[in-house]
Amino acid sequence: QKEVEQDPGPLSVPEGAIVSLNCTYSNSAFQYFMWYRQYSRKGPELLMYTYSSGNKEDGRFTAQVDKSSKYISLFIRDSQPSDSATYLCAMSPGNTPLVFGKGTRLSVIA
Amino acid sequence: GAGVSQTPSNKVTEKGKYVELRCDPISGHTALYWYRQSLGQGPEFLIYFQGTGAADDSGLPNDRFFAVRPEGSVSTLKIQRTERGDSAVYLCASSRQPGVNTEAFFGQGTRLTVV
Numbered sequence: 001q002k003e004v005e006q007d008p009g010p011l012s013v014p015e016g017a018i019v020s021l022n023c024t025y026s027n028s029a030f031q032y033f034m035w036y037r038q039y040s041r042k043g044p045e046l047l048m049y050t051y052s053s054g055n056k057e058d059g060r061f062t063a064q065v066d067k068s069s070k071y072i073s074l075f076i077r078d079s080q081p082s083d084s085a086t087y088l089c090a091m092s093p094g095n096t097p098l099v100f101g102k103g104t105r106l107s108v109i110a
Numbered sequence: 111g112a113g114v115s116q117t118p119s120n121k122v123t124e125k126g127k128y129v130e131l132r133c134d135p136i137s138g139h140t141a142l143y144w145y146r147q148s149l150g151q152g153p154e155f156l157i158y159f160q161g162t163g164a165a166d167d168s169g170l171p172n173d174r175f176f177a178v179r180p181e182g183s184v185s186t187l188k189i190q191r192t193e194r195g196d197s198a199v200y201l202c203a204s205s206r207q208p209g210v211n212t213e214a215f216f217g218q219g220t221r222l223t224v225v
Contacts, residue, residue, distance in 0.1 A: 004152075032211060034210075041218070041219075042219075043114070043201055043203070043216030043217050043219055045216065049211075051211070088152050094209070094210055094211070096166070097155040097158055097169070098153075098214075099155070100152030101152050102150065102151055102152050103150075103152050
């Protein structure tokens with residue numbers, strides 16, 4: 001079992017839909033949780049960063065961490081065609097480099 | 111520069127050859143990371159520099175891979191005796207300080223193809 005599991009998709013939704021992206025993990029030492037967005041042939045860019053459990057909201061994006069279930073989520077409200085990208089979850093205990101999921105490819109159809 | 115710059119953007123090489131991939135981090139960033147991203151996978155950690163020294167090289171797959179950062183700025187990832195399995199996008203990232211709670215900015219990557 002990989003440390004971080006993420007469904008690669010692809011996921012296709014109509015414009016305006018709410019998107020839910022998820023990752024599960026096995027290492028209970030993970031404390032830092034990130035979501036990155038990666039457009040085709042570009043490097044990943046940081047979208048959301050959460051420490052430990054809880055929710056964090058930034059505009060149309062909400063990140064949730066449930067450490068008891070070892071499950072993290074990213075919600076995108078009012079999705080736009082410009083949100084079409086690969087979304088990568090990443091996590092770390094804090095003293096070691098990030099471990100990334102495979103990424104979920106999202107297409108938002110106008 | 112404004113962002114992390116990686117050169118070349120694409121590299122095609124023959125099996126068995128030696129390649130060097132260059133990363134110019136954001137000015138003033140002390141931490142520099144190399145990752146490898148294979149098709150359909152997330153980035154996989156290779157090596158991390160704090161200043162000039164490799165703070166963690168546990169992700170390097172074998173001794174054909176080596177990286178340097180002699181002056182604490184530009185870094186070069188070197189791959190000897192390339193194999194077809196080395197084909198991937200090699201990503202570099204830098205951050206102002208080490209640690210996962212400091213945002214790391216990624217370059218666009220070097221797409222390496224070994225034929």
